[in-house]
Amino acid sequence: MRKSQNQFESLLTARSRSELRSRVGGSGVKVTLPQAQQLVAHARSLEPAVQTLRLGIVHTYTSDLLDPWLELAAALQGLDLQTYHAPYGLSPHEAEPHSGLVTHKPDVTLLLLRREDLHPELAKPLVRFDRAQQETIAAEALERLRDVVGRFRAQKVGQIVLTILPPALSSELGIYDAQSERSEHAWWASLKARIGQYLRESSQASLFLDLDDVLEQVGRSTFFDPRLWYSARFPFGAEAAREIARRVIGIGAVIKLPRAKVIVLDADNTLWGGIIGEDGIHGIALGPDYPGNAYLDFQRRLLDFQQRGFILALCSKNNPADVDQVLKEHPHQLLRDEHFAARRVNWQPKSSNLQALAEELNLGLDSFVFIDDSDHECAAVRQALPQVEVIQAPSQPVQLPGCLDAVARLEVLSLTTEDLVKTELYAQERRRRESKEQAEQGGGDSRDYLLSLGMKMSVGLNDVSHLARLAQLTKKTNQFTLTTRRYDEQQVQEFIRATDWLVAHFSLADTFGDSGIVGLALIHIATPERAELDSFLMSCRVIGREAESAFLHTLLRRLAEAGVKEVVASYIPTPKNVLVENFLPEQDFEKCADGSYRRDLVKTPPRAESYFPITVEVSPGS
Amino acid sequence: MTIFEQLRGAIAATLKVPPDSITERTRDEDLASWDSLGHINLMMTLEQTFDLALEVEDFEKLRSVPAMIEYLKGQGIG
Numbered sequence A: 001m002r003k004s005q006n007q008f009e010s011l012l013t014a015r016s017r018s019e020l021r022s023r024v025g026g027s028g029v030k031v032t033l034p035q036a037q038q039l040v041a042h043a044r045s046l047e048p049a050v051q052t053l054r055l056g057i058v059h060t061y062t063s064d065l066l067d068p069w070l071e072l073a074a075a076l077q078g079l080d081l082q083t084y085h086a087p088y089g090l091s092p093h094e095a096e097p098h099s100g101l102v103t104h105k106p107d108v109t110l111l112l113l114r115r116e117d118l119h120p121e122l123a124k125p126l127v128r129f130d131r132a133q134q135e136t137i138a139a140e141a142l143e144r145l146r147d148v149v150g151r152f153r154a155q156k157v158g159q160i161v162l163t164i165l166p167p168a169l170s171s172e173l174g175i176y177d178a179q180s181e182r183s184e185h186a187w188w189a190s191l192k193a194r195i196g197q198y199l200r201e202s203s204q205a206s207l208f209l210d211l212d213d214v215l216e217q218v219g220r221s222t223f224f225d226p227r228l229w230y231s232a233r234f235p236f237g238a239e240a241a242r243e244i245a246r247r248v249i250g251i252g253a254v255i256k257l258p259r260a261k262v263i264v265l266d267a268d269n270t271l272w273g274g275i276i277g278e279d280g281i282h283g284i285a286l287g288p289d290y291p292g293n294a295y296l297d298f299q300r301r302l303l304d305f306q307q308r309g310f311i312l313a314l315c316s317k318n319n320p321a322d323v324d325q326v327l328k329e330h331p332h333q334l335l336r337d338e339h340f341a342a343r344r345v346n347w348q349p350k351s352s353n354l355q356a357l358a359e360e361l362n363l364g365l366d367s368f369v370f371i372d373d374s375d376h377e378c379a380a381v382r383q384a385l386p387q388v389e390v391i392q393a394p395s396q397p398v399q400l401p402g403c404l405d406a407v408a409r410l411e412v413l414s415l416t417t418e419d420l421v422k423t424e425l426y427a428q429e430r431r432r433r434e435s436k437e438q439a440e441q442g443g444g445d446s447r448d449y450l451l452s453l454g455m456k457m458s459v460g461l462n463d464v465s466h467l468a469r470l471a472q473l474t475k476k477t478n479q480f481t482l483t484t485r486r487y488d489e490q491q492v493q494e495f496i497r498a499t500d501w502l503v504a505h506f507s508l509a510d511t512f513g514d515s516g517i518v519g520l521a522l523i524h525i526a527t528p529e530r531a532e533l534d535s536f537l538m539s540c541r542v543i544g545r546e547a548e549s550a551f552l553h554t555l556l557r558r559l560a561e562a563g564v565k566e567v568v569a570s571y572i573p574t575p576k577n578v579l580v581e582n583f584l585p586e587q588d589f590e591k592c593a594d595g596s597y598r599r600d601l602v603k604t605p606p607r608a609e610s611y612f613p614i615t616v617e618v619s620p621g622s
Numbered sequence B: 001m002t003i004f005e006q007l008r009g010a011i012a013a014t015l016k017v018p019p020d021s022i023t024e025r026t027r028d029e030d031l032a033s034w035d036s037l038g039h040i041n042l043m044m045t046l047e048q049t050f051d052l053a054l055e056v057e058d059f060e061k062l063r064s065v066p067a068m069i070e071y072l073k074g075q076g077i078g
Helices: A003-011 A017-027 A033-046 A064-077 A100-104 A131-153 A174-179 A184-202 A211-218 A226-232 A238-256 A292-307 A320-329 A350-361 A375-384 A422-441 A446-452 A464-476 A489-497 A547-561 B003-015 B036-050 B056-061 B065-074
Strands: A051-059 A079-085 A108-114 A159-165 A206-208 A262-265 A311-317 A340-346 A368-372 A389-392 A455-461 A501-510 A513-527 A530-538 A566-569 A597-600 A614-619
Touching: A003 A017, A003 A033, A017 A033, A017 A064, A017 A375, A017 A389, A033 A064, A033 B003, A033 B036, A051 A064, A051 A100, A051 A238, A064 A079, A064 A238, A064 B036, A079 A100, A079 A238, A108 A131, A108 A238, A131 A159, A131 A184, A159 A211, A159 A238, A174 A184, A184 A206, A211 A238, A226 B036, A226 B056, A262 A292, A262 A350, A292 A311, A311 A350, A311 A422, A320 A340, A340 A350, A340 A422, A350 A368, A350 A375, A368 A375, A375 A389, A422 A446, A422 A513, A455 A547, A464 A489, A464 A501, A464 A513, A464 A530, A489 A501, A501 A547, A513 A547, A530 A547, A547 A614, B003 B036, B003 B065, B036 B056, B056 B065
Parallel strands: A051 A079, A051 A108, A108 A159, A159 A206, A262 A311, A262 A368, A311 A340, A368 A389, A455 A614, A530 A566
Antiparallel strands: A455 A501, A501 A513, A513 A530, A566 A597
């Protein structure tokens, strides 16, 4: 039997979907169409799908042939895929309210366009134009793209994923292109940057999925299958089709599945080669030579994930002092103490340590991605905590640096300033906790402690400048949230624009640092005298500092001043938000017969600012 | 496994039909899912399963099980 057949057969022994996904993602095994169907069947037999993903595809070349690969990627993610292919072409009708696409109610709308769809001149050589003319074409192409994306964005079509097919042939001027002042590559790179800027700044829930990156990964001769391209208008070879499908479905997974937030790392044979307790600090493999250089590159890759907004934690069976010594003293260790938001280094089972980490970080276990080289540890965690995504670190060090690249939930669709400094925020929280413990040991009460923090709350009202973060908060918050309603950026923007809605957010600063935006309230002013609390949520990072009450009563005071007499709210229980079960009664809301809550602002006026250990500043919307 | 049995398994998986619905005489018009897109998927499957490189010109000639078997025999397979 051939090697590839053996490799494939071994995939089918996976015992859980997450194990199968991890193996397929890390294996690099080529998969034939019938094998893809076998994998789909195997994935479905392991566990039922957890979510439906509705995908709409608008295309100016054949798209149906992507289907088997889309199905494979979806089955591996536990998504039941419902795909709608619009009629061939970029028809404006698809962006109308009752089109096939809009009726399909897609979660993700994939636009498969070619360069010439952006400008007719791009069907002919670009290098016949001088720089100024090329600039005009770029500006017109961008304008056309804004029009196309804008039309779809105006409808409820979910997350827009824009792709532009690279040319089937290499650059027009051949090897001289890189040097030419009319360089096609340079022109395209600059236009791509402007497309990215436009989507980032002006179009919500829209992502540019760069097919050039897929082409780089698989190579042009693998990316294109000229036989299919010229005979059936389908450009992709099997490997490229599978990779593009994986990326598209990955975006769906980020939207539909629980958000990943934490990467928990084993230490021995994961962060470095060897076993610190046996090999000692001078014996482990970590440094400029093989295999230490592969571990070094993996650590560097982990810092990339930190920049995407994931926090890092350590979970290792070792003597704490040994691991400490590497973090502090090893000359090549990149990940230092400050890079880890939390650590569990002891001899307890890893599943108990993961649970302890979840409690310490105030994050759900379904936001954890756990990486360990040991078969046994991976299997034990999968067994005990199926909600944790377990990735087995490859046994070959050279495979290690890229081993997380195919984990869909480690992709991000937007980045906020909070994401970039997240580990620092958690580290602040760790210092705050330590300070609190000290205060308690000194016999002080908790109000004295809170006052000593010198907390300042900034409340922003109807402020469109933080849409990405506000939408992110609705999507990521699971514990301190009354209704767990998820909204995308476009929906949040609609609330802000609506005159009968109040969108309020807050950030909290104290002597240890600034939390960034951590709380959000969406209030519907149903009548001049009656308001409804649609959403009220807060990041668990700032819990225990009375911020939630200070924020709520600030808003209640404003509503009362505006003449509102009663506020209606509801608590929608989920498996995760038991934390706020009693929040409304504690804030003087009364439970009504229908299960909703009501607070009379006249009989029971909101509490004054001085009631809370926090100074509040309110800025009206921009 | 005979060449027909191998072919039957590959066609059934690709076109998502029961293996029983494929005989040694089946051709494209006998199966609804053997349409123009299904045919291209089948060509890919044929290549990957039997490690072949088909020409675009071969695609049109291989619209039936007997034609496929004959082609594979011509390639020294089976």
